[in-house]
Amino acid sequence: MAESPLIRCRGLGRRLRSGDQELVVLDEVDLDIAAGEFVAILGPSGSGKSTLLGLLAGIDRPTSGEVHLDGQALSELDEDGLARLRRGRVGFVFQNFQLIENLDARENVLLPLELAGRKDARVRADQMLDRVGLAARGHHYPSQLSGGEQQRVALARAFAPRPALLLADEPTGNLDRATGAKVIELMLELRRAAGTTLVLVTHDAELAALADRRLHLVDGRLVDETGTRS
Amino acid sequence: MRPAAFWSLLRRESRGQRGRLVFLMTCLAVGVCAVVAVSAMVAALRAGTAERSRELLGADLQVKSRQPLPAELDRLVADLEGAERSDLVELPTMVAAPTGAARLVQIVAVSGRWPLFGRLGCEPADAPLFLGRGVAVEAAGLRDLGLEVGDEILVGGRPFPIVARVLEAPEKSGFAFMLGPRIFMGRGALDETGLLAFGSRLEYKALIRLGATDASRARDLAERWRDALPGAEYLDIRSHDAAEERIARPIEQAESYLGLVALLSLVLGGIGVARIVQTWIESRQRGIAVMRCLGMRPIEVALVYLGQIMLLALLASLVGAAIGLCAPAVLRVLLADFLPGGDLPVWQPVALVDGLLLGLAMALLFSVPALAALWRVSPARAFRTGAEPLPAPRFLGLACWATVALGLWVAAWRRSGSGSLALAFVFLLGLATALLALAAWVLRRVLALLPRDRLPLALRHGLAALLRPASGLRAALVAIGLGSLVVSTIFLVQDRLAQGIAQAIPAAAPTAFFVDVQPDQWPRLRQELEDRDAGAVDSVPVVMARLVAIDGRSVREIAAERQLRAGDSVENRRGWVLTREQRITWLESFDDSNRLVEGRPFGADPGPEISIERRFARDLGVGLGSRLRFDLQGIPIDFTVTSIREVEWASFRINFFLVAEPGSLEGAPYFRIATARLEPGQEDELERAVAADLPNVSMIRVRSILAKVVGILEGLLAGIAALGSFSVVAGLGILAGAVSSSSLRRRREAALLKVLGLGPRGVLLNFLVEFGLLGLVAGGLGALGGLGLSLAFAARFELEGATRPLLLLWIVGAVTILTMVAGSLAAGRSLRARPRLALGGD
Structure with missing residues (x-):
């Protein structure tokens, strides 16, 4: 019997209201992602890539269809249940880093570990900061770090609780090419070490080429690299 | 977590x-x-x-009377194990310094150990008190008369040596201090003053300190003595705990x-x-x-x-x-x-x-x-x-706001002890908040319709800032408005009270009262007054009597019945009204400060007639046709109530609750009360003459008593006003918080305006106009609310004087200025914003 996928989406749709008009962001998306897989999602701006990412983690609600994460139907969970599901099991890396401004780098990394109730939270946070090369910058606040450094802290935060799933939303979008490359290299290295499933949203075909599978969002519909609907 | x-x-x-x-x-x-x-x-x-x-009562139990205390009291006290007693005789009188300076004082003559409770602090501490002719005078008395320890003081026209200055003594309570300082002496010394010959204003007090076994029974004993002592209706028996209540x-x-x-x-x-x-x-x-x-x-x-x-x-x-x-x-x-x-x-x-x-x-x-x-x-x-x-x-x-309302009610109920008052508080607060929010909304709409194009730059920007959506200032406007409402109400009520006091002495009203004038002394006093061109000179006889029965029913019985319904202070007061010593005068006709509201003038009824003041009649529980029996020093006399009057007490003329038909009190012992209007300088001179020639006569100077009342009232009102001003400060705190929370936006705006060429002064002016407008609107709305509330308050408590809405301009002005200052201080960081912030840097 085939192993059940970590993520399973069926008939997933998301519509947004814009004034009097209804905008179809995602339409009838079916998608399976296996545990440990690295999937890249490509598409032009506004094609619904980030929305899809949000729906996969249950931080946004679909207008139709269903997402199963690790066998759990997300529609069956309320906000508290979704929060508990994400806790320590889903990591995020955002385009604009999204570090919490009033926490220093170390505290940002500590946060998901504390939420997951990890007793070794402090040790693990220090290890992760060391792992991303920022052991000496733990007491710096986000505003005192460069973009690349902030994204490395974000990587440390995302991987610290050893999540089963990492969702990365254009992680190099706000970085110069060289810095971006280093960040990607680090992210993939950490992923390989932890065996994390990675869903990466990107514009960058070169970066997407590193993925096990590439999917394209066109007009809210998902097509695989062969051009057929997935 | x-x-x-x-x-x-x-x-x-x-x-x-x-x-x-x-x-x-x-x-x-x-x-x-x-x-x-x-x-x-x-x-x-x-x-x-x-x-x-x-300490306030001076005893566990106090028995007081205008007549010498009954001998049975000695037996009752003797039956109490370990009880201690001291006796005081008190009377108001005029005293003088050898220099002629005079003033009204309260003589306290002591027999036995005194005080039983509290401390008598004297200078010198080891002065021989209550012995021989030596007297001890409260510090204020010495100061007023310009005397020192070692000098002599004239009491009843006779000299007595001052042996001590009294710094602290018990039993000084209520408004007694207004009549004058106290002079303490031994009972023997009082005999030597010659004042006892007149006697009508003497008060006899027995102070009893209970032994350990009876210490907690003061109230019970007071009850029992009211039944046990003969003529208890003439006695005022108090226990210390009742005084506390x-x-x-x-x-x-x-x-x-x-x-x-x-x-x-x-x-x-x-x-x-x-x-x-x-x-x-x-x-x-x-x-x-x-x-x-x-x-x-x-x-x-x-x-x-x-x-x-x-x-x-x-x-x-x-x-x-x-x-x-x-x-x-x-x-x-x-x-x-x-x-x-x-x-x-x-x-x-x-x-x-x-x-x-x-x-x-x-x-x-x-x-x-x-x-x-x-x-x-x-x-x-x-x-x-x-x-x-x-x-x-x-x-x-919904649950949140319901909790807020409920929580406020509980808090208000805890403060006021009254559920309905708490409900009214929450309702009025909600109403005021809603009205202020509504007024702010309407005003916003109206201001938005105003063409701003031709206004000066600062005013245009100030208005725009006030009208900006989600400016965060609505809460500040409501809060400052509420603060202004509270202060305006207090201010207007305070002003009306002050006006009431200022109008308390009408232009033609007497400024001095003379009490305890013996009938043969009146011609002499009248001469003294005429010599000084005094105005409003008037005098009436006064008979002291006890009410014994109403329509054949003993007042003790009626008072006891009312006591049972005690707990209500009004009922208690009405009980006291029945048993206290009454002052009755007789008059041919009434002056214009009296108005008959029921019944007819004297003369139509064959028996003795009496006229009663309306509210007093209500307190006594009597009406037209009621039969009242009085005891005039042992002689009973019956009256029929034939008229009810309303009295204009504010006229300051001599008026009585009880006025008898002329001739009905013939033969009864009486003294006279007199009034006169004098210039302040003449009052001092007359006071000296009265102290020297008519030492038993008490001259009460209305001006000085009013000055003391005004002093206390002003102190209290200042305290309440200070408390009210807390609400304005809280409102300004809210404004400062709102301004601070929009700090980033303000800094960016200020930076942009500077980039566009507006100097720091111009930016400050913009802020001042914005906050000034806010203060003006909030202060104005609050003041309007305060006007309404103060009018309602004045109507409810029948305050004298007129509400002067123009005074509110001061409050609106002060609130506007305070708002400008608080807002600009809170926006201080924005004022210092550098132009480069507009470009994205800081």
């Missing part, structure tokens, strides 16, 4: 918010300070009276009303908390979204914020309470003359805990509705700024 994680998050979340949180604390601290100040004052007064109830009532009322005024400041502080928490959460939306992405539940995020708010509230409440605890010391200064001796205890732990709990409760109540917004923050905001907010649980908003 584990507690350790919770605490570290709680600690971290305050970072970068210190300015905002300082305003949150200020709002609460001001309110808690007001609440604790009132609680501490009331607790101090209560503790003062409870601890000193024996009499004082407790006005303290309770003060607690109730002042407590609500103070609570209002705290409620405004609560509104400030709500507003600050709201903007705090708005500014943290992105961070909250990230926390939600990382797996924090809304309730956990809310608890982190709530925990922090409660910590700050605790700190703010501690600061506010510490300041508020100083209130008894301030009260001591304000009411130095009025309060019984000794210090008020400052340390009031109950008031402190009460204030802390109330501060925390208000912070909780008012932050919860703002925290409800956390449930609406979508984690999707971490991806998209424009992510739609999540639907909040339906019950949350």
